[in-house]
Amino acid sequence: MIKIAIDAMGGDFAPEEIVKGIEIARDRYPELAFELYGTEEAVRPLIQNFDRLTLVPTTEVIEMGEEPVKAMKNKTDSSMVRAAQAVKNGEADAFFSAGNTGAILSSAIFIVGRIKGVDRPALASALPSFGGPNDSFVFMDLGANAENKPSHLYQYGILGSFYAGSVMGIKQPRVRLLNNGGEEDKGDDTHKAAHQLMKQTASFNFLGNVEAREILEGTADVVVADGFSGNATLKAIEGTAMTMLDQLKSAIKGSGIRGMLGALLLKPALKSLKHELDFNDQGGAVVLGVKAPVIKTHGSAKASAVANSMGQIQTMVKEDLVGKTTTFIKENADALKAKKIEK
Amino acid sequence: MIKIAIDAMGGDFAPEEIVKGIEIARDRYPELAFELYGTEEAVRPLIQNFDRLTLVPTTEVIEMGEEPVKAMKNKTDSSMVRAAQAVKNGEADAFFSAGNTGAILSSAIFIVGRIKGVDRPALASALPSFGGPNDSFVFMDLGANAENKPSHLYQYGILGSFYAGSVMGIKQPRVRLLNNGGEEDKGDDTHKAAHQLMKQTASFNFLGNVEAREILEGTADVVVADGFSGNATLKAIEGTAMTMLDQLKSAIKGSGIRGMLGALLLKPALKSLKHELDFNDQGGAVVLGVKAPVIKTHGSAKASAVANSMGQIQTMVKEDLVGKTTTFIKENADALKAKKIEK
Numbered sequence: 242m243i244k245i246a247i248d249a250m251g252g253d254f255a256p257e258e259i260v261k262g263i264e265i266a267r268d269r270y271p272e273l274a275f276e277l278y279g280t281e282e283a284v285r286p287l288i289q290n291f292d293r294l295t296l297v298p299t300t301e302v303i304e305m306g307e308e309p310v311k312a313m314k315n316k317t318d319s320s321m322v323r324a325a326q327a328v329k330n331g332e333a334d335a336f337f338s339a340g341n342t343g344a345i346l347s348s349a350i351f352i353v354g355r356i357k358g359v360d361r362p363a364l365a366s367a368l369p370s371f372g373g374p375n376d377s378f379v380f381m382d383l384g385a386n387a388e389n390k391p392s393h394l395y396q397y398g399i400l401g402s403f404y405a406g407s408v409m410g411i412k413q414p415r416v417r418l419l420n421n422g423g424e425e426d427k428g429d430d431t432h433k434a435a436h437q438l439m440k441q442t443a444s445f446n447f448l449g450n451v452e453a454r455e456i457l458e459g460t461a462d463v464v465v466a467d468g469f470s471g472n473a474t475l476k477a478i479e480g481t482a483m484t485m486l487d488q489l490k491s492a493i494k495g496s497g498i499r500g501m502l503g504a505l506l507l508k509p510a511l512k513s514l515k516h517e518l519d520f521n522d523q524g525g526a527v528v529l530g531v532k533a534p535v536i537k538t539h540g541s542a543k544a545s546a547v548a549n550s551m552g553q554i555q556t557m558v559k560e561d562l563v564g565k566t567t568t569f570i571k572e573n574a575d576a577l578k579a580k581k582i583e584k
Numbered sequence: 585m586i587k588i589a590i591d592a593m594g595g596d597f598a599p600e601e602i603v604k605g606i607e608i609a610r611d612r613y614p615e616l617a618f619e620l621y622g623t624e625e626a627v628r629p630l631i632q633n634f635d636r637l638t639l640v641p642t643t644e645v646i647e648m649g650e651e652p653v654k655a656m657k658n659k660t661d662s663s664m665v666r667a668a669q670a671v672k673n674g675e676a677d678a679f680f681s682a683g684n685t686g687a688i689l690s691s692a693i694f695i696v697g698r699i700k701g702v703d704r705p706a707l708a709s710a711l712p713s714f715g716g717p718n719d720s721f722v723f724m725d726l727g728a729n730a731e732n733k734p735s736h737l738y739q740y741g742i743l744g745s746f747y748a749g750s751v752m753g754i755k756q757p758r759v760r761l762l763n764n765g766g767e768e769d770k771g772d773d774t775h776k777a778a779h780q781l782m783k784q785t786a787s788f789n790f791l792g793n794v795e796a797r798e799i800l801e802g803t804a805d806v807v808v809a810d811g812f813s814g815n816a817t818l819k820a821i822e823g824t825a826m827t828m829l830d831q832l833k834s835a836i837k838g839s840g841i842r843g844m845l846g847a848l849l850l851k852p853a854l855k856s857l858k859h860e861l862d863f864n865d866q867g868g869a870v871v872l873g874v875k876a877p878v879i880k881t882h883g884s885a886k887a888s889a890v891a892n893s894m895g896q897i898q899t900m901v902k903e904d905l906v907g908k909t910t911t912f913i914k915e916n917a918d919a920l921k922a923k924k925i926e927k
Contacts, residue, residue, distance in 0.1 A: 371827050384764050387772040421727050421815040429730040429812055453819035457827045469772055470813040472764040476796035477820035484714050484800045485828050488860065492853035503849030510835035510843045517831065 242274045242293075243558045245551065246324035246333035249279030250302045251340020253540045256280075259339060260287040262547025267293055269548060270555055276333055278320040299323050305540060309343030313351065321345065325352040328533045335534035335554045337525070339542045346385050349528040349535040356563070358570040358577060361386050361393045362530030363468070364537075365401060366475070367409065369517055373459020379405050379414075380456070380464045383526060384472035391434035392581045394418065394465055395442070400529040400566065401463035402445035407560040408553070414462035417451035419470065425449070431467065438580050439465075444573060453477070482518045525550040533563060585617045585636075586901045588894065589667035589676035592622030593645045594683020596883045599623075602682060603630040605890025610636055612891065613898055619676055621663040642666050648883060652686030656694065664688065668695040671876045678877035678897045680868070682885045689728050692871040692878040699906070701913040701920060704729050704736045705873030706811070707880075708744060709818070710752065712860055716802020722748050722757075723799070723807045726869060727815035734777035735924045737761065737808055738785070743872040743909065744806035745788035750903040751896070757805035760794035762813065768793070774810065781923050782808075787916060796820070825861045868893040876906060 247263060249256045256279050263275050274293040277284060281298040288296065301319035303312045313322055321340055325348035327333040336353060338345050342364075350362055365381035379401045386393060398416045405414035418436055420428040425436050427450060439447040448461065453474045456464050466474060489511075493504045504511070516522075522545055525538040534557040538546045557563075570577065590606060592599045599622050606618050617636040620627060624641040631639065644662035646655045656665055664683055668691035670676040679696060681688050685707075693705055708724035722744045729736060741759045748757035761779055763771040768779050770793060782790040791804065796817045799807050809817060832854075836847045847854070859865075865888055868881040877900040881889045900906075913920065 453816040454823035473796040473813045477817045480797035481824040496853040506846030510839040
């Protein structure tokens, strides 16, 4: 049985949608068991039955706007900190939250703990590929680290490559570096140096730079970015997709009865498009480089996103992603150290 | 008469689409005159009549893939370098090219020359606003500078604010800083410091950070970004918009006769959406901070984009954007120097 520690209080629709999502996941994945951390009065009334599900009462909640590190340190009886601690203590195999992103990252790094040899755990998410051999690709770092050295970007390549290989089942994942041009001399000093480290590596299959314009086109299975521009790129993709759907809707509304009729006929096509683009529903973002699977969903996640994340965790645990990554980094410790000779 | 020096050989569809665009602009803007720099045999046959239009024969062409600075230095008789030089020598008021972006930037900075007091000229473009009081906003730097100091970002605020005010007619333009969170302590050290410089300024109307998810929503008239993540964000927006239109098309095709009929009924709505998103057609990107208007379009620009850029140049010259910016920077030289006390 795989045991997952759930922060039942984190997220805009917590605890209702979290509990609902867990109950869907319980039906769907018979090998999973769930430990829900949350306020007794808020969570207990929502639970239909306690099959493979435990409620661990906690007294505090980390809110969305709180300063992450401070919140983690001060609210020791919060649902998030307690869930992370359950993983650290070996009582659970993985940790899930839809709460304050910064606090999740802090809990992952400081409570669950970094894998030895990993300098900077990173936030990764699967995005859809429209074109290319695979349905989706791994995009990271999405903002765990605002400042990045070339060796950090290089390590993201290793972590992302293992995730794409183990969890998404992609053989020899094609790794690319997000940069502002295809040639190897493009970008600032950090990206130029990172390109050189990646170019010479035997640790993953590096195919060069990719520009943000092409990342959805399927030419990479892992796109490595520094946390600052990775975050901006992800948000630009999300914002543009949302804006376009909104504009399409209002263009339809503005075109009268003819447009309405057209939209009605196109409904199935538009629905499948919306589904493909709604990648937040397809799973959560993963903190890679820590000692156990840690998954966060968008704060606005509904039950189906929560349930899908549980499937993702199941694969991560079954494929022993953390174990494989740890062994690889241990065996290649010398090579990794050599990559750090830099300013 | 406003005289514009045109690089007739730059761009994927040069010289044909460039000449076509200029002839459209000649009909549309009676106060403009054009000096076309290009290869005699290639360009002369394309010109219908020479009213307000001169052909200046050149012998070299800077290709799209060439190393920018080297190309600019070596190809002294190229259409691009000669057009830029015409501006430097006072023979023309503005410079236009659809060619190699790096070479245009180099020509703008090293031949046309920086405005005294501007450390880093920047590349700016108007993007559509879906929401808010104005139709579009200025986004910069889009990649002129891969490395940026806080004082550079601060100067972009001044340059962008003048452009939005003079050329787009926006009063008290609302300036925001692209960052990975709304709070002032978000981002890396560069963005934190830039935020502080902007917060204290009287030189423009600073309203705080904006995230890439919201930049199309009309909460800013000028969005300042470092050149690296500005470039990535712009390309992510373009790539996502293109991908969505492609996906919409194939979703329609895949849904049979019903979908086709729906699409037919929706055609006007879809067309207006496509037009709104095709911001590359609405004008070119501007190099701000140099001694004359310099405009570049996408390499793939067609005649209509070229013609629209001429209108943009006319406004820049008539509103004396460069003169106003120069005077402001001169008058505020001391305050600007004080902003540079930084690492």
